[in-house]
Amino acid sequence: MTTALMSDIYMFVLAILVGYEVITKVPSTLHTPLMSASNAIHGIVIIGAVVIASQARTDAGYALAFVAAFFAGMNVVGGYSLTDRMLQMFRKRPEPPAHDGPKELS
């Protein structure tokens, strides 16, 4: 057991607890955007692609780095743009196109 491993484990466990606390407060209305947003966050694996690209010296290593970078790039950019696209559709009651009658419902 090294200190590096120990601090990694601390970080992992605490992050799961923080995630639990934060995410239980998300209303079910936003569960699809939440899943898409968390999808985008796991695109952080792109850093792993950067690291293996920096260490690659063989053809196999380069091939792995290429596919990893491709997957991670797709994950990050796709994840964030899909999340944003969905979230911009969620709006409050629009200013009515001149209807009369009761407007406030809740």
Added chain:
Amino acid sequence: MNAVTIAVDLAYLVAGVGFVVALHLMNSPATARKGSRLSWLGMIVAVVAALVSVIHDGTITTTGWVVLSVGAIGGAAVGLVMARKVKMTDVPQVVSIFNAVGGGAAALVAIGGFVRLDGGPGIGTRVMIATVLDIIVGPVTFSGSLIAAGKLQGWVPSRPVVFPGARFITVALTVVGVGAGCYLLAGHDSTWVLILAVCAALAFGVTMVLPIGGADMPVVIALLNSFTGIAVAIAGFVIDNGALIIGGALVGASGGILTLLMARAMNRSIISVMIGGFGTGDSGPATGPAAVGAGASIRRISAEDAAIQLAYASKVIIVPGYGLAAAQAQHEAAELAALLAEHATAFFAIHPVAGRMPGHMNVLLAEANVPYPDMKEMDAANLEFPTTDVVLVVGANDVTNPAARRPGNAVSGMPILNVDQAKSVIVIKRSMGHGYAGIDNELYIDPKTGMFFSDAKAGLAEITAAVKALVAA
């Protein structure tokens, strides 16, 4: 530790904090978009830090740069096009594909570490355990998510696919995968064993998702989302990187919570979902209206009858279900709601499992310009039903069955929308076919319920036209 390493590590911490705050901002639709942008900023900070670190170390070759940039930019372009083009009804597939590539990338990071050191001095146990774990979890997520996406898209049959010996194959794959993993852990750096472990894990992902029915997909997507997060966190252990560990753990927690919520809302245990064996396909049983069970009498109504009830009601709740999503009738439903809202109170009550992934119905309605305050969650909506004049149920079945409040049947204990407490109920449904639970819905034989047999899209359009005629008259 020199100045650059410290700065890079702090930047990873900033990114991690950004992710947490971003998820916190998702607790309201009003702040969610800000959260998503904050998360994006965190991601950019982390990527820049990684690049600075690599440049500072000076270990990357020119080929490495080319491979990295071409790969990342190519992937980004594909991801961008998919995210921009996808129809909102198809979001679950795309989310599944992003899960797949995330898990795949995590596995490749682990394998990359392995290949680099193959033949060299043995990898330390610290890294080895994480590497072997990721070589298993990553490919399972990758192939499992692709099969899930295929089922949602209809390329793979969405009914449970079972074949003789499937259980045996799953067990055999587990034994091979675990065995190969242990062999690698024991310090034998064999590329062939590595490939064997990866192949076994890939095949395991396929056999895991194939027997799961289409209706269980919300649970499966959430579970695979969680797996991907864990795979990424483990990759963080492999390369000793805090940003990956924090980001991955957050996603693991998020996916885990959603999995439990979905399973609870469907009245299923995760174990029974994973074992599979039953579940419905995308198209419900096409039995005619005559297929009513036990000879109980139902009251059929026409679009005009429904329109009269709706036009004179002062409070209407629309309950959309899977059938509405399948028929892509969200625009028709939104139009009717807007029309009714001109003279009455009208809003939507949404059960957690309506749609094809958690919260999917809300996205479909948001796309159809329904403002989010008009989408009530189950608990809020259940307070409203007793004072409601008319509830319009569109393509929802089991989640409205009052039998859930009694013990001793297939839906017992399932959280439902208490539609039967309203003064009257209109159900738009293609047939008397059963829902997922396979039992009769007692709501349909309630005297205050009127059944309007129609496709969700056509039925809603007819009712809207009839209401318009009444209002204009």
